Amino acid sequence: MNTFLALNTPPAGPFTGELWESNRSLTDEIIYHPFCKGMSDGTLPADAFRHYLAQDLLYIEQDARAFAITAGRASTYEAFSFFIDMARDGLEIERNLHRDLLPFFGVERPDKMSRICRGYTTFLLDTALKASYPESVAALLPCFWVYRETGLKIRKDAVKKNPFQKWLETYSDEAYGSYVEQFIQIAEELLFGATLTMRKKMHYAFRRSCEFEKAFFSEALNIKKDKEKKTGQLF
Numbered sequence: 001m002n003t004f005l006a007l008n009t010p011p012a013g014p015f016t017g018e019l020w021e022s023n024r025s026l027t028d029e030i031i032y033h034p035f036c037k038g039m040s041d042g043t044l045p046a047d048a049f050r051h052y053l054a055q056d057l058l059y060i061e062q063d064a065r066a067f068a069i070t071a072g073r074a075s076t077y078e079a080f081s082f083f084i085d086m087a088r089d090g091l092e093i094e095r096n097l098h099r100d101l102l103p104f105f106g107v108e109r110p111d112k113m114s115r116i117c118r119g120y121t122t123f124l125l126d127t128a129l130k131a132s133y134p135e136s137v138a139a140l141l142p143c144f145w146v147y148r149e150t151g152l153k154i155r156k157d158a159v160k161k162n163p164f165q166k167w168l169e170t171y172s173d174e175a176y177g178s179y180v181e182q183f184i185q186i187a188e189e190l191l192f193g194a195t196l197t198m199r200k201k202m203h204y205a206f207r208r209s210c211e212f213e214k215a216f217f218s219e220a221l222n223i224k225k226d227k228e229k230k231t232g233q234l235f
């Protein structure tokens with residue numbers, strides 16, 4: 001049986017197939033995360049979304065930098081050009097989303113990064129600067145592939161009058177999807193040409209980013225509980 005049938009954004013070949021499949025339980029935990037379910041059925045607490053959005057504002061800027069660095073290290077002109085586009089247009093797609101959502105949810109630019117946002121962006125930038133080019137590609141891939149898959153899956157079941165509609169539309173939109181497909185193709189070619197050792201490193205980088213993606217949603221959802229714990233309001 002083809003286990004990728006259930007995927008809306010299928011792998012580009014056996015190597016990206018293996019990459020997704022070996023992280024399937026983790027990617028499922030992201031796609032079916034209570035944060036995402038809350039966006040789909042409209043029940044996500046506004047505070048959780050506000051925290052997420054504020055941190056995402058900082059995240060996408062650093063993510064775009066990591067793409068620009070990766071572009072500079074690309075092994076082909078096509079990949080260089082693609083990652084330059086990702087750094088600029090990818091950022092712009094999400095900036096547009098933020099332009100709509102920030103005033104709607106009354107969110108301002110935060111003074112500092114949360115623990116998970118700092119950890120994730122440091123990991124992406126460190127990988128782009130200090131690890132190999134294929135590892136950086138693998139580290140950056142979940143941020144697009146997992147969001148695309150999540151956006152498509154949760155939009156299907158989303159309630160109609162939904163405050164998170166714009167988020168759902170952005171990540172299920174074709175413009176976003178076409179970037180993701182090209183990105184998966186580049187990763188497939190790199191995995192194909194990689195040594196076993198490099199392939200393992202790429203798998204590690206991909207998994208680490210998936211872990212951060214999950215933690216990003218969990219942190220936002222738990223922020224209220226954490227604040228209450230710190231101020232002792234629960235007791």
Ligand SMILES: Cc1ncc(CN)c(N)n1
Nearest residue numbers: 056059094143144147216
């Ligand atoms: C944390 C995070 N991960 C992924 C995306 C989608 N590029 C995002 N906006 N924010």
